[in-house]
Amino acid sequence: GFKKGRSPSGTVPIIGIVGCMAKNYAQKLFERCPDVDFVVGPQDIDKIPDILSRLSQNKVQSPKNGESSLFERKIWEVDGDIRPDEIYHNRFYQDKEHAYLVISEGCSNFCSYCVVPYVRGGLRHRECGNILQEAEEAVATGLTKITLLGQNVNAYKDGDINFTRLLQSFDKIEGLKQLNFFTSHPKDANPDFFKVIRDSEKLVKSLHLPLQSGSDRILKLMNRGYSAKEYLALIDSYRKIVKGGSLTSDIIVGFPSESVDDFNRTYELVKKAEFNAAYIFKYSPRPHTEALKMADDVEKGEKEKRHSRILELQRGISNKKNTKRK
Known part of the structure; x- marks a missing residue:
């Protein structure tokens, strides 16, 4: 555990836990970490500014009768379904050259060892137009490299636009010098996908393709959807x-x-x-x-x-x- 104390200026920090762990354990995290002030799931991150405002102004309800005082000044938001697309257009970039663009949220593969579908929900794709707009906004600020992110990027689908067509759209963005993506699933990979990697002027010639196991019996227990022979092919x-x-x-x-x-x-x-x-x-x-x-x-x-x-x-x-x- 950890204890929060006052800073040299006399202020007390606001501490939050955000992401899959927050969704998985919700308010139970306050029992394990009493100094945590708020817990926010992956689909609720747009609520963080309001949460910080409420906490900083002490506008949090006191516990009701019968409720533990542990939950006084605590906020948890973990039940959201879909992130509003506006949060992706904030023009905040950690890197001076590189932008990371989320193209899809969640996962519907239900690999037997993976918690993602339970904490991030089923696979949901952003609209192609919104993704390309975010890419153009990033390039307009001087960034030249983009990595597309998703739990299963090559399952992307927006109407008649699949992942290969989405990738081809990035070749038309002037000022973009390098494109990459992470991560792909073997069951959604095919020669047409590989040909786009080969032919694109901007795509890095690399592929991350999780194997997980070389045993067909274990792959079946993992619910991976392919055999070792199919993976090698x-x-x-x-x-x-x-x-x-x-x-x-x-x-x-x-x-x-x-x-x-x-x-x-x-x-x-x-x-x-x-x-x-x-x-x-x-x-x-x-x-x-x-x-x-x-x-x-x-x-x-x-x-x-x-x-x-x-x-x-x-x-x-x-x-x-x-x-x-x-």
Whole structure:
């Protein structure tokens, strides 16, 4: 926990928790962190200015009869469904060259280990016109690089505009020099998508395509929607179309019931795939998810051992590829 005290000027800070954790635990966070003043879910961030104003002016209702005094001067907003598009047009950029544009919110894939659909809701796409307007606003301020963000960007759809057509629209924006996106799902990837990456003048020639496991049995338990063979065929297609394109991935080890054979299949697939880089995670249970109902039966020490083996393998592959590029 943490304690808030007065600053040198004598003021007391207002402390808030914002995002998926806030949505997941809501007012329970006040019990764990009594010094927190407000909790705001992902779809309620537009309410933060009003919350700060109310807290700074002490315009917060006192607890009702029978309510714990713990909730005095506490605000939680976690039940919003959709962010108003206006919040994306605030012209606030952390980087002098780079803007990050959200093109979709939430996710409807329901991978069994992932909490996102439960805390961010189902997949919702922003209108293409609003996305392009935000991009043009960013470029007008002098920014030259844009990264498109979404839990599953290549599932994007706005009427008859899919993700490949959205990407092509960015080539027409004068002043934009570099375009990237993150992250894609294998079940929505196809050769037409890869051809747009190849042909675009502004797109970085790279693809992040999460694998998660090389075992078909585990992939099915994860509800990933593809097999190891289909994944290998996809990346083979990508490399044939996007010559020299970078490929990165995500991998989870120690998923419930993952056997030595399941792990070895993942190990061999990573060896065969030769990713430029990969994010490798040890499975841990998440609230609300289907995997939470499964026994977390791979011991901690075994998870760490498997994590280290894949990490060492990928590090060797990455070093080899980097040496070839020099």
